[in-house]
Amino acid sequence: MKKENKAKNEVKNKLNELRVAAGLKQSELAELVGCSQQTISNYETGFVNNIDPMVEEAIANYFSCSIDYLRGLSNIKNAEEYVNDAILLKNEFVKLGIIKEGDDISKQQLKLFRDIIKANKPFLKQISHLPNEPETNESDNENED
Numbered sequence: 331m332k333k334e335n336k337a338k339n340e341v342k343n344k345l346n347e348l349r350v351a352a353g354l355k356q357s358e359l360a361e362l363v364g365c366s367q368q369t370i371s372n373y374e375t376g377f378v379n380n381i382d383p384m385v386e387e388a389i390a391n392y393f394s395c396s397i398d399y400l401r402g403l404s405n406i407k408n409a410e411e412y413v414n415d416a417i418l419l420k421n422e423f424v425k426l427g428i429i430k431e432g433d434d435i436s437k438q439q440l441k442l443f444r445d446i447i448k449a450n451k452p453f454l455k456q457i458s459h460l461p462n463e464p465e466t467n468e469s470d471n472e473n474e475d
Contacts, residue, residue, distance in 0.1 A: 343402070345373050345400065348389075348395070356371050357370075364388055365382070386400065394407075394408050395408055420435055
């Protein structure tokens with residue numbers, strides 16, 4: 331029973347979170363996925379135990395997320411983006427000399443990296459609002475010293 335309630339709460343929380351982040355009203359999302367505004371409202375407030383599979387698939391497709399993410403069964407919103415992020419992170423670890431080319435990132439290294447991010451969250455939030463600048467070649471900068 332508790333597991334069912336947790337899943338139900340995750341769906342309503344994820345759906346509301348995704349809709350609000352997209353700047354959509356319930357009626358707008360309903361029109362986009364082919365259901366009524368009341369249906370979206372019921373999902374978001376938890377009055378419906380199971381989302382209609384067709385509507386659930388339409389919602390997941392619209393928000394480019396997996397159904398597991400929508401249901402709260404996964405923290406990975408989009409597997410393709412996750413794989414791309416993991417590849418980028420791995421490449422950065424190689425550039426920084428943390429791992430060698432061809433090696434995998436260990437769980438311990440990932441935990442340490444997460445801890446560093448958590449410890450520097452205010453700084454990271456601050457720089458996330460800065461405009462993107464073109465990447466410079468780090469070896470050029472090292473030669474200047």
